[in-house]
């Protein structure tokens with residue numbers, strides 16, 4: 001385990017950073033390539049630990065995958081190309097790998113066992129294992145299949161019309177993937193729109209996907225055709241530098257190659273509503289997803305209320321939004337964000353406890369948090385608790401803290417952003 005030390009920035013952040021590949025899209029590019037027919041090539045892949053777990057699992061399922069940095073080649077042999085693994089499938093820290101892979105395994109006529117790390121072992125899986133069982137798959141595990149280790153024996157499955165209680169792209173994707181190899185139609189309705197990368201990318205792989213408001217459906221018996229996938233930069237990674245640019249005095253930074261999918265871009269809405277100096281340039285398309293470059297500079301911010309349908313559009317950004325809110329005048333209220341409790345950590349608890357150590361005025365609520373700004377932050381020793389987004393949020397707070405901030409378990413950051421500290425250095429040395 002490592003401890004990172006972050007010091008107060010004296011001169012401001014300047015320059016530009018090319019944002020690394022999107023984690024959600026990188027996972028999907030590999031998984032869909034693995035079940036497609038033919039050779040899929042991926043550029044801009046995120047070589048973060050979570051996406052490497054996806055590659056390792058699909059290799060164990062018999063798929064030949066070559067990966068060198070941001071380039072990946074996947075030799076897909078179709079759905080039937082997946083083979084019964086002789087070893088357990090280890091998803092590491094990745095919820096996306098676990099849930100999407102379960103959707104794929106649910107229709108495969110063989111047995112597999114899925115495990116992950118201590119954090120994965122606490123994350124609820126019944127939200128996918130129950131609907132997949134109702135389609136006809138045999139799944140068991142700890143707490144009747146709610147927690148890893150899970151054992152799956154796929155088989156002949158039938159389509160379902162599933163009403164999800166949560167706006168979760170992982171749930172939606174798992175069921176749709178199973179639906180592609182099930183009898184009849186499979187549909188998923190969600191209470192608010194979650195990220196739609198699965199729908200977009202399945203279409204790119206030649207699958208017919210019907211979308212009607214908050215319902216997505218697919219017909220069974222569909223195969224995928226190999227593709228060349230260009231992965232846009234991850235707006236969830238860009239979020240750390242968007243916040244840094246807004247709160248560190250004398251800063252102006254440009255983030256290039258940022259994915260701007262409207263189901264992901266809630267952080268931009270929040271920054272604009274708080275009054276940030278932000279401009280969006282070079283709007284273009286890459287790999288079926290909108291992308292742009294964003295420039296942000298030091299801003300006078302005002303607190304706002306964040307809730308409702310905006311939450312799924314920024315769910316992973318809430319830890320760093322809490323840091324942002326600590327530097328906005330007045331009160332910021334975050335509500336409807338109970339899902340934070342079932343991420344890599346209970347992110348309501350971990351954000352509130354660690355930001356309090358730095359002197360922020362922040363309190364947890366049942367479904368979010370309330371932050372009063374502006375607070376001068378002090379130095380302290382904090383922990384990521386093994387959660388990459390908590391580690392990075394603390395590092396951004398450290399840039400404006402009066403004394404050094406020590407972040408224990410900082411190695412977790414490599415889960416989604418291995419070059420994070422290099423990028424901070426790049427912006428400091430300009």
Ligand SMILES: O=C(O)C1=C[C@@H](OP(=O)(O)O)[C@@H](O)[C@H](O)C1
Pocket residue numbers: 023024025096167168169170171173194195315316339
């Ligand atoms: O589908 C995805 O790639 C993801 C969906 C979200 O989770 P939920 O589906 O649990 O909301 C998000 O928090 C996670 O980081 C990635």
Ligand SMILES: C=C(OP(=O)(O)O)C(=O)O
Pocket residue numbers: 023050093094095096097316343344389416
């Ligand atoms: C919640 C996250 O990822 P996952 O669910 O894939 O572990 C995240 O990256 O913040």
